[in-house]
Amino acid sequence: MMFPQALMALGALLAFVPATQGSTSPCVYQGYKCGYTMVTEFGYNNTELTFAVNKTNVVPPLNTIQLLNVLYRCVDTRGDIAANSFCIAGCISVGDFTVSDECAM
Ligand SMILES: *[C@@H]1O[C@H](CO)[C@@H](O)[C@H](O)[C@H]1NC(C)=O
Ligand SMILES: *[C@@H]1O[C@H](CO)[C@@H](O)[C@H](O)[C@H]1NC(C)=O
Numbered sequence: 001m002m003f004p005q006a007l008m009a010l011g012a013l014l015a016f017v018p019a020t021q022g023s024t025s026p027c028v029y030q031g032y033k034c035g036y037t038m039v040t041e042f043g044y045n046n047t048e049l050t051f052a053v054n055k056t057n058v059v060p061p062l063n064t065i066q067l068l069n070v071l072y073r074c075v076d077t078r079g080d081i082a083a084n085s086f087c088i089a090g091c092i093s094v095g096d097f098t099v100s101d102e103c104a105m
Pocket of ligand 1 (some may be wrong): 045047048
C-alpha cells in the first residue's frame with residue numbers, strides 16, 4: 001500500500017466533490033477498489049466495469065463474477081475508473097471509502 005495517510009486526506013477532501021457521472025458517488029481519486037465495492041458502495045454498474053476492463057490490455061475480457069473481483073483504480077476526480085488487476089484469489093474490501101482494497105494473496 002502506498003501513502004495511506006495521503007490517501008485518507010485526499011479521500012476526506014473528495015468526499016465533498018459532487019458526482020458528475022451517473023454513479024451514486026465518484027470513486028476516491030487514486031484509490032483502488034474491488035469491483036463489488038464499486039457496485040455496492042459507489043453505484044457503478046456492470047457496463048462501466050466491463051468498459052474499464054476493455055479499455056486496458058492488462059486485463060482480458062471477463063465474466064460478471066470475475067468483473068467483481070477485479071481491482072479498479074480511480075483515475076480522476078470525475079469517477080472514471082480503469083481496471084488495474086484481476087484478483088485470482090479474490091478481491092478484499094477493507095470496508096472504508098478512504099482506504100484502498102487489495103487482492104487476496
Ligand atoms: C451504467 O451506467 C452508465 C453511466 O452512468 C449508464 O450510461 C448506463 O446506462 C448504465 N447501464 C446500466 C445497464 O444500468
Ligand atoms: C468488451 O469486450 C468484449 C470482448 O471483446 C465485448 O464483447 C464487449 O462488448 C466489450 N464491452 C464494452 C463495454 O466495451
